[in-house]
Amino acid sequence: MRLLVLGGTVFLSRAVAEAALSRGHDVTTVSRGASGSPLEGARHVHADRDAPLPAELAGVEYDAVVDVSSRPSRVRSALAQLRAAHWVYVSSISVYADEATVGGAPGMLPQHEPLDEDSDDMADYGRLKAGCERLVGERAQSRAIVRPGLIVGPGDRSGRFTYWVDRMRRASDGEIVLAPGDPSDRVQLIDVRDLGAWIALLAERRTAGVFDAIGEPASIRDVLDDVAAGCGALPRWRWATDEQLEGVEVSPWMGPRSLPLWLPRPAYDGMMTHLAAPAFQAGLRTRPVADTARDTLAWLETADDPALTGLTADEEREVLAAFG
Numbered sequence: 073m074r075l076l077v078l079g080g081t082v083f084l085s086r087a088v089a090e091a092a093l094s095r096g097h098d099v100t101t102v103s104r105g106a107s108g109s110p111l112e113g114a115r116h117v118h119a120d121r122d123a124p125l126p127a128e129l130a131g132v133e134y135d136a137v138v139d140v141s142s143r144p145s146r147v148r149s150a151l152a153q154l155r156a157a158h159w160v161y162v163s164s165i166s167v168y169a170d171e172a173t174v175g176g177a178p179g180m181l182p183q184h185e186p187l188d189e190d191s192d193d194m195a196d197y198g199r200l201k202a203g204c205e206r207l208v209g210e211r212a213q214s215r216a217i218v219r220p221g222l223i224v225g226p227g228d229r230s231g232r233f234t235y236w237v238d239r240m241r242r243a244s245d246g247e248i249v250l251a252p253g254d255p256s257d258r259v260q261l262i263d264v265r266d267l268g269a270w271i272a273l274l275a276e277r278r279t280a281g282v283f284d285a286i287g288e289p290a291s292i293r294d295v296l297d298d299v300a301a302g303c304g305a306l307p308r309w310r311w312a313t314d315e316q317l318e319g320v321e322v323s324p325w326m327g328p329r330s331l332p333l334w335l336p337r338p339a340y341d342g343m344m345t346h347l348a349a350p351a352f353q354a355g356l357r358t359r360p361v362a363d364t365a366r367d368t369l370a371w372l373e374t375a376d377d378p379a380l381t382g383l384t385a386d387e388e389r390e391v392l393a394a395f396g
């Protein structure tokens with residue numbers, strides 16, 4: 073397959089390009105060179121998508137194009153200038169306006185109103201993704217729309233899963249570690265390499281459809297135990313309820329003074345309980361969380377700036393002391 077990956081130098085788009093190369097495909101990547109270096113084995117075109125695309129891209133008939141952009145102007149211009157038999161657009165579960173309903177899937181949940189003008193406001197992210205989806209739906213004859221949930225693994229610069237890997241790296245055997253919510257709360261994630269491999273497969277097979285792209289939900293207790301196992305750590309979890317955490321001003325999900333992977337219930341019951349079966353039926357395969365944690369730890373130990381988020385060691389000590 074002749075595959076064009078718009079991006080291909082960092083995290084997910086790079087994982088797509090790597091997977092396609094390992095399957096023997098002819099891969100071209102496109103970037104400005106601001107976020108990462110070109111991938112060995114791929115043809116790389118240096119270009120800024122805010123300008124007309126170079127003739128060496130626009131003049132080729134691709135078997136598939138993969139686009140991860142969240143800017144409608146870039147998606148629109150790629151659709152207008154490039155020729156491809158199949159298009160894979162990487163969207164997000166943020167297109168859904170309902171974060172509470174368990175077992176959500178495309179067509180089941182209401183969506184945000186699409187926005188097809190560019191915006192740098194993170195609050196518009198779901199609407200921008202919906203707008204880009206609409207453009208792809210209108211202009212690509214054959215396409216897959218892929219809506220990932222939480223993407224984790226080596227190279228993840230959001231720090232959300234990596235917080236737990238870093239915490240396990242710092243934990244001594246038997247140390248008490250603050251853990252959020254009810255141990256049975258559901259958590260759902262996907263290793264970037266598994267998602268990349270699946271997107272490459274969707275391109276190769278020209279699979280059409282709209283998919284939530286995520287692993288099977290598991291309890292947060294099992295996920296944290298798997299992270300500990302992957303990092304070779306033996307913590308003792310101190311579970312704190314939503315009310316307890318809110319009472320000491322710990323925030324959910326990410327950011328300063330937060331506990332990553334924690335989402336208060338029942339408001340966010342649906343965020344990490346999407347139906348995974350359709351993606352598995354379309355070829356997705358996922359690795360054990362412990363393997364993701366082990367490899368994320370190896371990456372973390374060499375990363376210059378892993379952009380960690382969450383509680384600092386001092387904040388965690390202070391919160392544990394407050395709980396007695």
Ligand SMILES: NC(=O)c1ccc[n+]([C@@H]2O[C@H](COP(=O)([O-])OP(=O)(O)OC[C@H]3O[C@@H](n4cnc5c(N)ncnc54)[C@H](OP(=O)(O)O)[C@@H]3O)[C@@H](O)[C@H]2O)c1
Binds near residue numbers: 085162221224
């Ligand atoms: N992280 C999550 O948990 C999560 C969850 C759901 C969905 N998603 C989606 O997953 C995807 C992640 O994609 P990603 O990891 O590959 O990162 P990304 O930041 O979306 O993609 C960046 C790539 O595009 C290139 N690029 C950016 N601006 C460009 C421009 N003006 N011209 C040419 N190239 C440009 C970058 O290289 P240069 O900067 O060097 O140009 C880089 O190669 C996104 O669609 C995101 O919305 C993420």
